[in-house]
Amino acid sequence: MLTAHWLYGISGCLLLALGLRTALLHDMLLQRLIGINVMGAGVFLVLITVAYRGPGIAPDPVLHALVLTGIVVAVSATALALALARRLTAEQDDG
Amino acid sequence: MPELLAVSALGLMLSLFLGLLRVLRGPVAGDRLLAMQLIGSTGVGLLLLLSLLLDQTALIDVALVLALLAAVAAAAFTGQELETRDD
């Protein structure tokens, strides 16, 4: 087991926990949204760390493909959430 | 040379870390943005060094994308949106 595995793997787990906690508990919608994004980043970090095999060795491409699409999907979901927030503001202004 | 590249990369990482301290401290948003600019170009340099160090030519392309988009944050921050029309 490589040192890089330890360092990045544990950080991924910590980011996941931190993001999840914020997404569940924070009062501000924006912070919850960023929390979900941080949580996703933690998961991606864990996956890329698992794919890593050490310097000079080709890493696992399947996990890279998974994370690659995950990043694009995450940003679209964030944009959808922002559009929802805009609509929510408009509804609050009306009512 | 590899040793020197690794030490240079560490130097840039240190520089980036110092820049992050300014991002964390602020005090106003302009300061944070300025520090973002610095860590952006430090990141470009770091990616170039890593591309040689890890023998990954593709990281040069990552640095290129990062360099091309380095002004977007400042523009998004200082730019003003048009007024929303009546609805």
Place this chain on the structure above:
Amino acid sequence: MTAMLVLDILLVLSLLSLATAALATNDARRSVILFMAFGLVLALAWGRLLAPDVALAEAAIGAGLSGALLLTAVRDQAHRALRSSRKPVHERGRANLRVTLEWTVTLLCIALAGLLAWALAQAFDRAPKDTLAQAVSANLAISGVSNPVTAVLLNFRAYDTLLELAVLLTAALGIFALGPARPGHRAAGPVFDGLARWLVPALILTAGYLLWVGAHAPGGAFQAGATLAAAAVVLRLAGRRSVGLPTGHTLHVAMVAGVSMFLAVGLGLLVLGRPFLGYPPAWAGGLILLIETAAMLAIAATLVLAFFGGRPTPAPGVAEKTS
């Protein structure tokens, strides 16, 4: 090698402290800028962990799209709901309940992180079997491309990517349904305008280059689409309202281009007696490029719509002419 170890430690520390600071503050703008810095450091981490494909996507999205998206949203009065707090439960006599809840959730999150770390340690301790990675490298020769990540995305796991594009389409439809697009930006002044004048062509060229190079080196439809969308973001910030995104039917065609090209190729192969999306090795390279080009346009259209935050309306002048 010690230098590399110290670099790793600094990188990880930066990630953790940026995430903590971004989530700890109640100042929306501060939080977004810290999150953007987090994305940048994350791109470096992907590069460090030999994942240049992922680093490319993160650079294009983190530096271009999501930063501009979030920064514009937190400065916009139309997004006030983001900053307002949802009515908390601790109104009267509920404070105790709230504290208990917070502690329970925190402990559960810590437990989850511990469990995951334990599972990771178990996985790392056993020598990796790598059956999937070995299968990829054994079949790479007949996949039509030589970049293993592109081979996985567009050939071996093409089903997944088809569904991923469907997810993107769904998100785009959701944004479409929620209302009209934001009105756009004021012209940013001559300096940024001059920058945009050569930045946009450079970004479009880079997108084309990434699409082409994706067959044999890191790059491909997702990275190219994100870069193309970043070009549109730059144009919009420079004060161009429609940024070349079509309206009406042409836009609809662009949005569904990825999914429909995928389906057309898959069904065409079925008619020819091949399995769904089972390319004949001789054609695989060409078919993959065809699908990737359509997918790039669809991804770029979706991401630009995401930045618009709604259904683009035709420019006022055009609307008068047609009505």
Place this chain on the structure above:
Amino acid sequence: MIEVMASLLTVSGVGFYLAGSIGLLRLPDLYSRLHALTKADNLGLGLLIAGLALHTQDLLIALKLVLIWLAVLAASAASAHLIAQHARRRETQS
């Protein structure tokens, strides 16, 4: 000889970067920090890229490196202008 030149350029580039971030941390206000940053990081990246281009000795890669440098130069100048203008506008408003 070329190796020595490349190393020297790379190391001095890193030196400029470090000077820039120390300036960013130590200088008292936004405008002086702007000054430290825009000079140091452009020169730093320029020297670094000169060193790396000498080191790779591949014309295509060297051209790409120069393109990256030009992009960062332009972006850094433009955003320094935007940030300063923004700060100035806020000062005159209040």
